[in-house]
Amino acid sequence: MTDFQWTKSQFYVPEGMIYLDGNSLGPLPLNAKDRVGASMTDQWGEMLITGWNKAGWMDMPRRVGDRIARILGAANGSIVMGDTLSIKVYQALSSALDLRPDRRVILSDTGNFPSDLYMAEGLIKSLDRDYELRVVAPEDVYDAIDDDVAVTLITEIDYRTGRRHDMQAITERAHACGAITVWDLAHSAGAVDVDLAGANVDFAIGCTYKYLNGGPGAPAFIYVRPDLADTVRPALSGWLGHAAPFDFELNYRAGDGIDRLRVGTPPILGLVALDAALDVWDRVDIADVRARSIELSEAFVEEVSAGCPALKLASPSDPHARGSQVSYHFEQGYAAMQAMIDRKIIGDFRAPDLMRFGFTPLYIDVDQVRAAARTLCDVINLNLWDDPKYKTRQKVT
Amino acid sequence: MTDFQWTKSQFYVPEGMIYLDGNSLGPLPLNAKDRVGASMTDQWGEMLITGWNKAGWMDMPRRVGDRIARILGAANGSIVMGDTLSIKVYQALSSALDLRPDRRVILSDTGNFPSDLYMAEGLIKSLDRDYELRVVAPEDVYDAIDDDVAVTLITEIDYRTGRRHDMQAITERAHACGAITVWDLAHSAGAVDVDLAGANVDFAIGCTYKYLNGGPGAPAFIYVRPDLADTVRPALSGWLGHAAPFDFELNYRAGDGIDRLRVGTPPILGLVALDAALDVWDRVDIADVRARSIELSEAFVEEVSAGCPALKLASPSDPHARGSQVSYHFEQGYAAMQAMIDRKIIGDFRAPDLMRFGFTPLYIDVDQVRAAARTLCDVINLNLWDDPKYKTRQKVT
Numbered sequence: 001m002t003d004f005q006w007t008k009s010q011f012y013v014p015e016g017m018i019y020l021d022g023n024s025l026g027p028l029p030l031n032a033k034d035r036v037g038a039s040m041t042d043q044w045g046e047m048l049i050t051g052w053n054k055a056g057w058m059d060m061p062r063r064v065g066d067r068i069a070r071i072l073g074a075a076n077g078s079i080v081m082g083d084t085l086s087i088k089v090y091q092a093l094s095s096a097l098d099l100r101p102d103r104r105v106i107l108s109d110t111g112n113f114p115s116d117l118y119m120a121e122g123l124i125k126s127l128d129r130d131y132e133l134r135v136v137a138p139e140d141v142y143d144a145i146d147d148d149v150a151v152t153l154i155t156e157i158d159y160r161t162g163r164r165h166d167m168q169a170i171t172e173r174a175h176a177c178g179a180i181t182v183w184d185l186a187h188s189a190g191a192v193d194v195d196l197a198g199a200n201v202d203f204a205i206g207c208t209y210k211y212l213n214g215g216p217g218a219p220a221f222i223y224v225r226p227d228l229a230d231t232v233r234p235a236l237s238g239w240l241g242h243a244a245p246f247d248f249e250l251n252y253r254a255g256d257g258i259d260r261l262r263v264g265t266p267p268i269l270g271l272v273a274l275d276a277a278l279d280v281w282d283r284v285d286i287a288d289v290r291a292r293s294i295e296l297s298e299a300f301v302e303e304v305s306a307g308c309p310a311l312k313l314a315s316p317s318d319p320h321a322r323g324s325q326v327s328y329h330f331e332q333g334y335a336a337m338q339a340m341i342d343r344k345i346i347g348d349f350r351a352p353d354l355m356r357f358g359f360t361p362l363y364i365d366v367d368q369v370r371a372a373a374r375t376l377c378d379v380i381n382l383n384l385w386d387d388p389k390y391k392t393r394q395k396v397t
Numbered sequence: 398m399t400d401f402q403w404t405k406s407q408f409y410v411p412e413g414m415i416y417l418d419g420n421s422l423g424p425l426p427l428n429a430k431d432r433v434g435a436s437m438t439d440q441w442g443e444m445l446i447t448g449w450n451k452a453g454w455m456d457m458p459r460r461v462g463d464r465i466a467r468i469l470g471a472a473n474g475s476i477v478m479g480d481t482l483s484i485k486v487y488q489a490l491s492s493a494l495d496l497r498p499d500r501r502v503i504l505s506d507t508g509n510f511p512s513d514l515y516m517a518e519g520l521i522k523s524l525d526r527d528y529e530l531r532v533v534a535p536e537d538v539y540d541a542i543d544d545d546v547a548v549t550l551i552t553e554i555d556y557r558t559g560r561r562h563d564m565q566a567i568t569e570r571a572h573a574c575g576a577i578t579v580w581d582l583a584h585s586a587g588a589v590d591v592d593l594a595g596a597n598v599d600f601a602i603g604c605t606y607k608y609l610n611g612g613p614g615a616p617a618f619i620y621v622r623p624d625l626a627d628t629v630r631p632a633l634s635g636w637l638g639h640a641a642p643f644d645f646e647l648n649y650r651a652g653d654g655i656d657r658l659r660v661g662t663p664p665i666l667g668l669v670a671l672d673a674a675l676d677v678w679d680r681v682d683i684a685d686v687r688a689r690s691i692e693l694s695e696a697f698v699e700e701v702s703a704g705c706p707a708l709k710l711a712s713p714s715d716p717h718a719r720g721s722q723v724s725y726h727f728e729q730g731y732a733a734m735q736a737m738i739d740r741k742i743i744g745d746f747r748a749p750d751l752m753r754f755g756f757t758p759l760y761i762d763v764d765q766v767r768a769a770a771r772t773l774c775d776v777i778n779l780n781l782w783d784d785p786k787y788k789t790r791q792k793v794t
Contacts, residue, residue: 012438012442013445014442014443014445019445021445021446024446025441025445025446025448025449027441027442027445028437028438028441028442032437033434033437033438036433036434036437036666037430037433037434040425040429040430040433040612040670041409041425041430044422044424044425044612044613045409045411045424045425046411048410048411048416048418048422048424048743049418049421049422049743049745051422051613052422052613057613057614082481083480083481083484083661084479084480084635084660084661084662084664085661085662086633086635086636086660086661087480087484087633087635087660087661090633094523110647113636114636114639114645114646114647115635115636115661117647117648117649118634118635118636118638118639118648118649119633119634119635121634121648121649122631122632122633122634122649123632125630125632126491126523126524126632127523127524127525128524128526129525135647207662209662215437215441215665215666216441216448216449216454216662216663216665216666217454217662217663217664217665217666217667217668218664219664220661233522234519235519235520235522235523236483236484236487236516236519237515237516237518237519238481238483238484238512238515238516239483239510239511239512239515241515242511242515246748247748248511248747248748249511250507250511250514250532251514251515251518252514252515252518252519263481263483263484264480264481264482264483264484264512264617265481265482265604265606265613265614266613266614267481267614267615267616267664267667268612268613268614269433269612269613269614269666269667269670270614270664270666270667271614273437273666346445346446348446350645351643351644351645
């Protein structure tokens with residue numbers, strides 16, 4: 001059983017703040033600064049170039065990947081770290097398209113994070129073939145999968161509403177139609193129970209600065225189904241994906257398995273911070289996190305329903321149909337969120353009218369969640385957002 | 398006039414070590430650990446998500462890019478940071494090809510860093526058009542530029558021998574033939590006098606962990622000629638290259654100028670370390686660095702010629718025809734380099750037979766360089782490399 005009092009003690013959150021934006025950027029793990037500092041003085045400083053072997057920097061993308069694999073129900077050696085999520089989208093999508101050379105449809109939905117769509121758009125323009133990026137409503141994804149679809153490019157959890165796709169069902173349907181699946185786990189990894197092996201997912205990608213608390217701009221990950229990994233062609237064929245990078249051959253030969261999805265030199269400081277952030281997971285069961293996150297979001301919804309019944313839930317009311325966040329529609333949502341932030345309750349706003357709150361059991365408890373919900377009701381009921389002070393505030397990222 | 402005693406005081410190099418491998422990984426700047434630490438506690442810890450604006454994280458890729466622009470003779474706003482050099486090769490090359498849609502030849506040379514060739518190979522395979530990656534000998538590049546060439550993809554300084562291309566002449570020739578130039582500055586940035594604006598270069602890319610001392614896996618940079626920047630199509634069209642990333646539109650619209658070459662979320666810890674490393678450059682003139690580096694490499698060559706005349710220089714003997722390193726052919730070079738390393742003189746080895754030494758005036762002086770050369774002669778003359786101890790040593794990255 002995960003000890004959430006202990007996990008809470010492992011993070012720094014400013015005094016008096018209730019941080020419900022861990023779905024954007026997780027807080028600082030208390031062990032991260034010393035670990036990064038030591039990697040700078042004891043490794044970079046003392047070992048210099050030999051740190052690539054002596055400090056194990058060269059293997060970090062695999063080693064850290066294995067730690068994330070455990071959280072995602074994936075086998076060791078099936079995930080490698082590096083780059084950003086957008087780059088990983090490109091790698092997964094282009095590798096996936098390659099596996100279905102006779103098909104021309106990439107299926108996605110309007111709830112996908114825009115960058116995934118942008119990367120797909122850019123890839124299609126580059127390829128200059130008659131690919132179609134077919135973007136349907138999230139609820140139509142399942143039925144839209146047919147024998148024309150080469151690849152489904154779907155984000156499991158909607159960044160705005162938290163709506164959760166049925167990964168297992170969509171993957172099954174895609175496979176039945178002969179399509180390849182690419183799952184974006186940006187809002188899933190560390191938030192919900194994901195079972196990549198069990199769901200037979202082909203490719204998965206994600207970032208690590210949200211629920212995994214790796215820090216601003218922490219490296220992304222990519223998963224490839226182990227039995228596919230030796231056959232995929234990595235579009236971004238960089239030297240660390242080569243079978244023998246230090247032979248400096250003039251021609252590319254893809255490395256074995258997941259290693260061929262490596263590209264350039266790994267970002268060590270970011271990986272060290274992420275590695276420190278993952279320590280807590282050695283004593284965390286994701287099933288406990290999921291159960292607790294449902295408890296937290298239900299408590300929030302319950303308080304808001306009681307205190308401010310007019311506020312319209314934008315998220316699915318069934319907690320099993322959403323990830324670890326809830327959002328509300330509110331026309332003055334931007335100003336209202338500023339009023340919340342002034343009260344040290346941090347959520348965020350997504351245009352046009354969404355107030356978004358993330359629930360992260362590792363460092364947020366039910367009392368904080370209820371207090372936050374009551375403050376939200378106060379702000380709404382007192383029309384605080386109508387104060388010119390909030391109307392004129394600059395928009396925050 | 399640059400004060401190289403002062404610059405030397407700004408870096409940590411282990412006691413007694415002569416570090417001639419700053420062309421692979423620069424040493425730790427003394428200010429870097431505290432700066433990264435503060436960015437973790439005072440920014441990530443205290444500001445959390447608001448750090449993207451309050452701490453200026455969102456603008457860092459441009460701000461740090463401007464600092465590098467100054468070292469490379471480029472205008473403010475013409476360089477942006479992010480990703481790895483391999484990714485930047487892909488962006489530059491695909492954007493460049495796009496500017497010459499009727500041509501099919503990418504010209505490179507066998508002295509290019511293999512990853513550049515791998516990325517080009519991968520891009521060509523993706524595009525599935527009849528592109529040809531034409532790889533000639535370095536000395537044939539100039540004459541090989543003809544009206545068929547769409548893009549020249551050339552690394553200015555050979556990673557093995559230090560041979561330096563004439564950037565101005567090749568760029569002029571390329572432009573005269575209607576080709577676009579992509580220059581890889583991995584071994585140039587911070588090492589030699591580069592004048593991107595003066596040479597009228599179209600695209601340039603580079604890493605920052607060598608002569609710029611940004612740390613292991615520090616972010617890469619990309620330069621686009623200002624008058625081209627608004628016309629290039631970024632193949633890797635990620636959300637931070639969008640004209641309005643936080644509007645979350647479903648379709649991609651390229652941002653203005655160099656911003657469209659941004660892709661995903663910037664790696665903040667790596668950028669902060671690099672930013673700290675660049676402080677020293679506020680008091681450094683690259684012309685002084687170049688003059689001093691010639692002095693250092695000439696001193697090394699002179700000592701080796703005197704003490705070990707049989708050792709064959711692999712680098713150009715004219716210091717103006719090479720970058721900031723020299724290499725020697727030596728059949729037992731790997732073992733001999735191990736013997737050097739045991740004597741705390743750190744160079745590196747590149748197959749099949751190159752012993753490579755980098756000269757970095759910011760923290761290496763001429764006495765150290767002469768001492769290193771004499772030790773090299775001792776190792777060679779005493780046949781130390783023949784000792785079974787060195788024969789059996791594992792290969793170091």
